[in-house]
Amino acid sequence: MSADGNKKQFWKRNTAKVPGNIQHVYGAQHPPFDPLLHANLIKAGNKPPSSTTPGKPKKATTFQEFESITSDAWDVGDDDDELLAMAAQNLNIEVVMETANKVIENHSKLQERRQQQMDSLTEPDGKDGEERHEEEEEEPEEEEEREEGAETTTDRSFGSEALPLGDNRLVKSHSEAPVGSPKEVGVEQAALHRQQSLPHRPTIPLVARMADQNTSGTPAMTEREASRLDKFRQVLAGPNTDLDELRKLSWSGIPRQVRPITWKLLSGYLPANAERRESTLQRKRQEYFGFIEQYYDSRNDENHQDTYRQIHIDIPRTNPLIPLFQQASVQEIFERILFIWAIRHPASGYVQGINDLVTPFFVVYVFEYIEEEVENFNVSSLQEEVLRNIEADSFWCMSKLLDGIQDNYTFAQPGIQRKVKALEELVSRIDETVHRHMQQYEVEYLQFAFRWMNNLLMRELPLRCTIRLWDTYQAEPEGFSHFHLYVCAAFLVRWRKEILEERDFQGLMILLQNLPTMHWGNEEVSVLLAEAYRLKFAFADAPNHYKR
Template identity: 25%
Template sequence: MDPWSAFLDSEGRVMDPDALRKRIFYGGVEYDLRKEVWKFLLGYHACDSTYAEREYLSSVKKSEYEILKSQWQSISPAQAKRFTKFRERKGLIEKDVVRTDRSISFYDGDDNPNVALLHDILLTYSFYNFDLGYCQGMSDLLSPILFVMGDESESFWCFVELMEHLGPNFNRDQSGMHSQLFALSKLVEILDCPLHNYLRQADCLNYFFCFRWILIQFKREFEYEKVMRLWEVLWTRYLSEHLHLYVCVAILKRYRKKIMGEQMDFDTLLKFINELSGRINLDDTLRDAEALCICAGENGAACIPPGTPPSLPIETGLLCSQQEQDEI
């Protein structure tokens, strides 16, 4: 019996969701099990669903996806000329997918069908959630999901579930990002007071140098396999729904002496943070983040205002337009 099957009863229900989340938090998910397990972590499948119910759901959702996809596939060239929003979103998606993870064999080469799937899923999502539409960074969030799922419909619905939690990251007024950056500043204040005081003196308390980390969940900071490991840890919400903020604190604490010793101003700090990409040790960072989360306890939880993403579903009316989303 494989480790995953041990968590399921005879009809396929997850018997102990908390034990499963703990197992994934500390041990990750084996590559060949991710396609099934991620559906539960993302909320596409309910833990109390049976094999039969999941098979039925997959069939229903596949049909629903095809209907959604047909909405933009049926737009004629003449109609597209009179549909500015469609042309804008389609153009942005086409521009972004051809530069998303092309170094990964799954997406490399000319006329790669998986790049075409990225395009189709993102354009379909922009019709499914028309208020949110498409913003730069979404292709980064979809890429590993499609890589793992290998199925267009299931990738779409898993992406939908992910965006229910991360959609506020793309709010037009950046309120979702601001709330997380505010919470991060409060966590640093209680977990690393010297660094907090330095950043205050350097006029860096807006923490915008961590913007990319939070917006796309460290997608560009680690190599591809490490990103998937990190994401499944975050998705367990085992210690905290906001563990990603403790990951930020862990990285900043690790480089505190360099930041303070070199008296970095905002521009220097932003450059330094961006250049950490590919150089951060994930295992050490996760251990540090876990320890910081436990250390902070209730005081840490109190630093995070209610409704701070990823705990808040998407709110309509506050979402970004394509032109307003800055380059990441």
């Protein structure tokens, strides 16, 4: 069969099929099963499906096999470094470019230094204790450098040069350990091959908490973090919040304690005037539950049943490894939010992927009422009024987000088509080698970037990273509709080395829908945003750069 025939068969197999008038999403699944993260799940007997025959381990080389082991991957996060605070709206291009380039340059230098430290760990055991002591003494110096805006612990910079991976003993030990039966060996080896681009970090539980100071728990704050939190509280404490100042602070990340109120203000859900906020919340919450009373009973009507049925199918697939989202009460909340939004927006209706866009708001607004970790939190322990508030607030903020990108979901999804085309043109200018490589193997941008635009990269990143990314999107003018394009371009070029190593259509597609980001935290997201900001200022006001 010809290469073109193989490509058509591959794509036909892997286009999500949905009934009725529900619009399909190409390759809309979560990141794949990761044997490093989920070893305990395998040991417990919940083994991933495998199409291989007993005694004949086989690599997951087809997309069907890859698709059969998809699930969400979670990880503990990193400290929220205060980066790009200088990337405010009112700075000139020279300052912005210098700031972004400095972040990336420092990131590369410090990674090389970290590599040297890790290499020293491979010396004879007799020196281990001495080296550990020296490493502990160096930590304060590293903290100081982080405060200057440097990024650490990612494996590769955004240039064409790949940084060394460092000590691979962790990956090796996992690949040698007996994790499952021979059936799973081939699948796990394929996944482990992807792990070679992951940072050197310890194995984590199946579902780890989003453990940075911005998304979960309450670890002790550093002096710098406490200072940032104080700045936010000062801005929020005034009778009329200065939204421009709030955006400048929020661009480099929002502390968890003030994220709920900040998101509500930046999304336009709450007014800047403090005296009007309570009355606005009461009115909007009552309005939402008025919609529930008016429309929700119509979900089984003939003209709405296809929409409701697809929502009902999609909700359990939302972050399936997180117990929070598998609770019946949470799924009912999501069904109501999505159905009411679809009824009130008949030009688009419900599209697969919109269900993902509820989750960041829901998690952030749950944290407004709890201090503990969220993943295993039982929401039924909250008062009914609190749950109603979280539901209504999530609905309105999701609606505000979708108002700015609704052409992504109308008939033929013209917004996504335009953005994918713009991404292709942008990548052809910033990295022609990657662009031509994908052309050579007939990979069309629509085949992978459709999902990036439809789901705002939520299927490519852990939820904690999405929340950090949305801090910046809400601080950036047209963040979800315009700035997201440059984030996608930076995200694609981030995997330059891995892309160029793939030498066929199928390998490229499996890579692009299975990017190894499960270990990402705030550091990686901040570097991604720095590069996106640089690209925006280089190309946003120079449309002729797109032309050949």
